[in-house]
Amino acid sequence: MSAPLFDAGLFGDRGALVVALAIGGAFGWCLERAGMGSARKLAAQFYLTDLTVFKVMFSAIVTAMLGAFWLGRLGVLDLGRVYVPETYVVPQLMGGVVFGIGFALGGLCPGTSCVAAVTGRGDGFMLVAGMFSGVLVTGLWFRDLQPFYESSARGPFTLPQALHLPYGVVVLMIVAVALAGFQCATWLERRAHRA
Amino acid sequence: MPTERSVVRLLAISAAALAVVAPFVGSPYAAQHASIDVTELARVVAREEDHVTAVELAQWIKERRPDLRVIDVRDPDAFATYHIPTAARLSLDSLVETPFRPSDTIVLYSDGGAHAAQGWTFLRALGYRRVFFLRGGLNEWLEMVISPTLPEHPSESQRAEVENVAALSRYFAGTPKFSVTARLEHAVPTTVRDSASTSAAIIARMRKRGC
Numbered sequence: 001m002s003a004p005l006f007d008a009g010l011f012g013d014r015g016a017l018v019v020a021l022a023i024g025g026a027f028g029w030c031l032e033r034a035g036m037g038s039a040r041k042l043a044a045q046f047y048l049t050d051l052t053v054f055k056v057m058f059s060a061i062v063t064a065m066l067g068a069f070w071l072g073r074l075g076v077l078d079l080g081r082v083y084v085p086e087t088y089v090v091p092q093l094m095g096g097v098v099f100g101i102g103f104a105l106g107g108l109c110p111g112t113s114c115v116a117a118v119t120g121r122g123d124g125f126m127l128v129a130g131m132f133s134g135v136l137v138t139g140l141w142f143r144d145l146q147p148f149y150e151s152s153a154r155g156p157f158t159l160p161q162a163l164h165l166p167y168g169v170v171v172l173m174i175v176a177v178a179l180a181g182f183q184c185a186t187w188l189e190r191r192a193h194r195a
Numbered sequence: 196m197p198t199e200r201s202v203v204r205l206l207a208i209s210a211a212a213l214a215v216v217a218p219f220v221g222s223p224y225a226a227q228h229a230s231i232d233v234t235e236l237a238r239v240v241a242r243e244e245d246h247v248t249a250v251e252l253a254q255w256i257k258e259r260r261p262d263l264r265v266i267d268v269r270d271p272d273a274f275a276t277y278h279i280p281t282a283a284r285l286s287l288d289s290l291v292e293t294p295f296r297p298s299d300t301i302v303l304y305s306d307g308g309a310h311a312a313q314g315w316t317f318l319r320a321l322g323y324r325r326v327f328f329l330r331g332g333l334n335e336w337l338e339m340v341i342s343p344t345l346p347e348h349p350s351e352s353q354r355a356e357v358e359n360v361a362a363l364s365r366y367f368a369g370t371p372k373f374s375v376t377a378r379l380e381h382a383v384p385t386t387v388r389d390s391a392s393t394s395a396a397i398i399a400r401m402r403k404r405g406c
Contacts (some may be wrong), residue, residue: 066213079224081294086283140246146259147292155266155283156293167224168217179207 004081028115031056037115039123040105046104049192051185062178069171084156091149106130224292229320236319245315246330249339252302255362256281259373264292264301268310279304279336288297291317297324304329304336341369348375 006016006188034056035041044050057153071077113131116124138145159174160167186191197205215308216235236363239245244247247255256262256279265282267274274284287310295301303311303326329335343364349357361371 033337062210065208069217069223072225073220075225080292083294085295137393150281153281153283155264155285156403157289161289166218167222171217172214175210178212194342 005076027111028118031112031115032119035121036112037121037124039116039121041113042103042109043107047192048188051189054185055182058181059179062175065171065174068168084158086156087150087154088150089154091151213261229322230316230321231316236316239319245327246308247302247338248328249329249331250360252279252304252329252336253340253367254359255300255302257363257366258332260300262296262299263294264299266301266303266314267333268303268314273306278334279333281327287314287317291321295323299323300325300327302327302329305332306334307332340364340367342372343369344372344374346375348372368395 005011006019011019030038030095035052036056041050041099043054043055045053057170068079068082072079099109106123107114108124108127113127117128118124142149163170165173198326218351252265256265263281265279267278267284268287269278269284269286269287274282275401278284282304290303295318301323303314303318305311305314308330311332315326315328331338338358340363343360345357345361346353363369366369
């Protein structure tokens with residue numbers, strides 16, 4: 001049997017919800033343990049004094065990427081059955097800008113705001129409330145927003161397809177960028193602490 | 196007892212080692228071995244449930260049919276020149292590696308119908324049930340939706356359909372023409388099949404109008 005285990009019929013819809021809850025809980029716990037529930041710690045990233053967020057998130061990306069690549073190569077994971085979200089260039093760029101502004105102003109992103117709220121932080125609660133208000137407003141106005149939401153559709157495509165490079169080469173490039181980024185981040189943090 | 200620094204260094208070295216080897220071990224995607232139930236496919240083809248007409252596809256797009264995925268299997272230049280609204284481009288080899296949801300309604304098209312029909316066979320073999328192709332391809336779309344020639348004086352029974360096709364054409368920035376001699380076509384007109392010059396002329400006309 002190869003993963004995804006849901007597709008392989010290992011558990012049904014209810015089982016999948018239980019697994020999703022367990023993985024979500026574990027993810028939140030890891031974020032909290034890494035200090036991601038603190039808006040001050042997250043905001044420090046924008047002042048280049050504490051780049052924990054960058055390190056944690058990029059580590060997660062590299063771990064997941066290497067895991068997906070090698071598990072696929074070893075036949076444990078059927079990558080062809082892993083859902084790839086569709087790309088909509090302009091709406092997603094716009095979403096990224098809104099996300100970035102919200103992140104810089106609030107000091108938390110959607111995942112970390114949930115972690116902050118669970119640990120009883122007021123700013124976390126406010127951001128979660130704002131996030132769900134935004135989801136509600138978007139849902140109510142979706143009919144008007146839909147043409148923009150579905151504009152510049154590129155379908156489900158991955159970095160190897162976009163760059164016209166073999167998957168393994170892209171893996172190597174991203175790990176190289178990550179390791180160089182971690183070195184730069186450590187250097188920036190040391191410089192900030194010396195100042 | 197290993198220090199935090201040594202653990203981080205070990206993890207970094209492990210990641211680097213796995214990444215350095217990655218380009219030399221080939222694709223992580225499993226080879227797609229699919230089987231075809233030839234009898235079932237033959238029945239689907241005989242019942243004409245393998246394809247949609249351009250007008251049907253236009254109606255689905257206009258209605259914003261849930262989970263509709265329109266896939267253009269032509270080359271990037273042809274796609275950049277013109278494509279059906281909401282379509283995404285995928286080459287045939289990318290098509291078989293793209294995971295679709297079981298609930299997706301997938302409509303494939305090419306210039307004529309051949310490549311899209313091949314893609315239809317691949318996806319059916321991979322187990323997708325709601326797959327169709329545009330039998331006359333983009334040429335049919337241009338001829339039947341963008342520049343349809345409709346009867347000027349349709350019979351009472353055809354009036355609603357003529358008005359619907361004209362409205363669809365205008366919705367997609369097309370220009371329906373009305374002619375006394377025109378008939379309401381349901382099948383792919385033989386004049387447009389594989390007619391690159393016809394499609395180029397229609398696209399050129401649309402560009403002049405600024406579409």
